[in-house]
Amino acid sequence: MSGARLARTVRHAENAGLTFVTFADAVVPAVPGSPASARLDAVTRAAFVARTTTAVGLVPEVPTTYPEPFHVATQLASLDLTASGRAGWLASVTPGDAAPAAYGRAPVADLDREARDVVQVVRDLWDSWEDDAVVRDVATGRYVDRDRIHRVDFVGASFSVVGPLITPRPPQGQPVVLARSGDVAGPGRDGERLVDVVLVGGTDVAAARAAARAVVAADPGARAVVEVQVVLDAAGRTGADRLAELDAAGPWAPGTALRHVGDPAGLLALLAELADDPAVAGVRLLAASLDTDLPVLAREVLPALRADRRTAAPRSGATLRDHLGLTRPADRFAGAARATA
Amino acid sequence: MTDPTPQTRPADETAHPITRPGAEVHLGVFFQGVNHTTIWSDPESGSQTDFASFERVARTAERGLFDAFFLGEGLRLRESRGRLHDLDVVGRPDAITQLAALAAVTERIGLVATQNTTYNDPVDLARRLASLDVLSGGRAAWNVVTTDNAWTGENFRRGGYLDHARRYDRAEQVLATARRIWDAWPDADRPDGSVARVEAHGDLLDVAIDPTTPRSPQGHPVIFQAGDSAQGRDFAARSADVIFSRHGSVLADALEFAADIRARAVAAGRPEDDVKIFPGTAIVVGDTPAEAEEKARWVARQQVTPATALHVVGTIWAEDLSGYDPDGPLPAHDPVVAELGGEGGSSTTGARTHEVAARWRALAEAEGLSIRDLVIRVSGERGFVGTPSAVADRLVRFVRTGSVDGFNISPWIIPSGLDDIVDRVVPELQERGAYRTAYTGTTLREHLGLRAPLTRRGAGAADAREAALAGV
Incomplete structure (x- = not known):
C-alpha cells in the first residue's frame, strides 16, 4: 500500500515489457469491514507512478455511474499530461446499492445510458480546448485564443455540463478509453467511437476469439483485448494449490475472463492461440498475485513472446495510442467558432 | 482586485514587541495557475501545464526546506461579459492528480490540494486525499474552499443548489464526514482490527460507506482554510489546522487578524496557537533597495x-x-x-x-x-520588496511579533520565480536562527508543528472533537 511498493511493482511491469498496467478500483469494498479490502484511488495511484515510469501505459479504472464527469475528465487529462501521453481510462459501471448510499444518491437505474452519457461528455471536454489554444500573443495581451476554446453544452439524461474543461487538451488529444464488452455501448452522438479498446472474455479460447471478432466487425477501428486470469506455478507451488488457497480466503470470481492455472508454457500456448486470430489485439493479464505472478511473467513469459515477435516492449517517448496502433484524433470542435464567425 | 491599501513602512513595524523570540519562519509556495499575477509574456516564463514546471518549483521549494507546495482548483473557466477571459494564464491540471505525481519525485515537502466542498462528493474527496496522504507518506493537505454560485454548478451533476448562507454549513458537514472516513480504519484506537462503517447524515449530505483507505503516517491530511469572512474565520477556528490568510503585508493588520483567529480558536475549545496563520504573499529581491524597487515596478507592469x-x-x-x-x-x-x-x-x-x-x-x-x-x-499589497537581508528581517519580525507563522509565496514567474528566495532569502533567515537548516520530520503535520488531528486528541479534548465532527 505504500508509494514505494507501488512504484516498484509498476516499474517491474514496465521492465517486463508490458504495454500498459490497469489500476482496478471501487469506492466501496468487496468485503465490508475488513482491512483486507484496502484500496487507494486509482487515478491517484496511476499519477503517483507517472514520473517513476517512462514507457508503460497507465490505465486507471474510473466508474461512470456516480462520480462527477467534469472531475473525471480533468483528472484523466491531467494524468495524460503528467505521463506525457500514456494515460488510458478503464470506464466501468457500478451496479448495486452500496455505491449510491456512499454518494447519497438514488441508484442509477439505467447503467448503460449513464455510461454512454459520461464517456460522451468526457470526450467532448477533452476536445474543448484545441491543441493550439494557448497563443501567448504579447502584442494583443491575449494568453489564449478564446475562439479555440469551446463550451460543450452537453445535456444528458441525468446531468448536464456546459464546459469547457479547466485543463488544456491532453497530449494524446483523447486518452485511450477501455471498457468491458457491454459496459459502454456506442456509438456516440455523432456516430463516433466511444470505446477504443473493448475488453472481452469467453468460456474458452474459441469463444474469446469470437468475441474479439465481433468487436472488430462492429467497428474495424476498435481494438479487442482478451482478459485472462493467471495463477502460475510459482515459488515452488503449483498454480492449482495457490488458487485453492486463494479461493479458501474468498472465491476469485472468474467473471467472463479466460483463466489459466498452471505453468508458464501453458500460458504461452494459450496466448499464442489467441494471438493467431488477427481480431485479438492483445490480452489483459489479471494476475492472482502481482508479487508472485509478475516475476514469473517477467522471467518466463514476456521474453518468449518478444522472441516470437508477438509483443514488443513499450518505447519511452511513445504514447499509449502509438503502442495500440490508434491514431491521434482530430479535435471535434476545431474551427467551429471560426467557421461560424 | 483589492482596494488600495496604505503601505506600512518597515520602520513603523519595529514599534511592535517581539513576543515569540525563538520562533521560526515557515514557507510555502503557491503555484497559482490562473490569474494575472503570473507573468506569461516574458521570455523566461515557462509552460503552465508541463510537469517539468511543477517539478522545478516543487524541487526548488524542497531544496529551500519549505513546508508545503500548494495548488489551486479550477471548476469553470473565468468569463467576462459572457465571453471567456483571455488575458491571463489559464488552463491547469487537477490538483490531487498533479500532487500525486509530484509526491513520487519529492521526499519531504507537504502537498496541498485546494478542493471545493460544494462541487465534490465527500466520499470521493476523502478517499482521494487519503490516497495522496498514504502514497506521499503523510504529506497531504486539503485547502478547504467553498462556492455557491449556480454558474459554477453548471459543470456538475449537482448543479447550483446551495444558498450562499449555507456554503460553510456544507463545508463543515463535508469535512466532518471526511474525518469520520479517515478515522474508520483500525489503529491503536480500534484494536479489534475492523474497519468502522461511516454513517453521516447532515441536512446537506447523506453518506453511508465502508471506507477502503488506510491511515497515513500523519493521521489525517492537514486542513487548510482560506475564507476571510466571519463565517470562514469561525470555520477555520473550529476545524482547520492552518488558515491561508490575506493579512500578511501590513504588520498591524496581520496582528489584528491573528488576535481575532486566536480568540475564535479559544472560543471553539482549542489552544490559542492551534490554528497556524499563513498569509499569501509575493517577494521581490534586489542587490540594493533601489534595484529591488525597480524590479518590483517592472513586475507590476508585466502583471498589468x-x-x-x-x-x-x-x-x-x-x-x-x-x-x-x-x-x-x-x-x-x-x-x-x-x-x-x-x-x-x-x-x-x-x-x-x-x-x-x-x-x-x-x-x-x-x-x-x-x-x-x-x-x-490599486492592485493591492505588493508583498515584500528589498534586499535579501531587509526582506528576511521583515519576515522574521512578522513571525516573532506573533502576527503569522509563515508565508505562502506566489512566484510571479514560473518556473524560476522561487530561485531568488531559496538561494538568497532562506540563507539570510537561517543566519538569523529563524529558519530550519534541515527537515526534522517526515510529515507535513510535523513540518508545521501541529498537534494530532482534532478528532484524535483523547478525552482531554472532547469539546474540540465534538466541534470537528458537528453537523453529521
Missing part, C-alpha cells in the same frame, strides 16, 4: 499589461474599454450599470461599482495616474 489594465477598469465600468488608451485617463463618464451581470468567477457586485469608480477617479486625479498606472496602484 495594457490589455489587462483596460479589462480591469472595464470590469468596473461594465463596458468594453479596449478602444481606450491604457496610458491615458479613465473614462470621462460614470459607470451606467445598476447591477453588474455576467462577470463569471468574480466577486465584484453591482452595488459596489459606483463606489469603486468614484474612489479610483479621485485617486487617478490626485496622483495624475493613467489607466494602467491606476490599476497597478
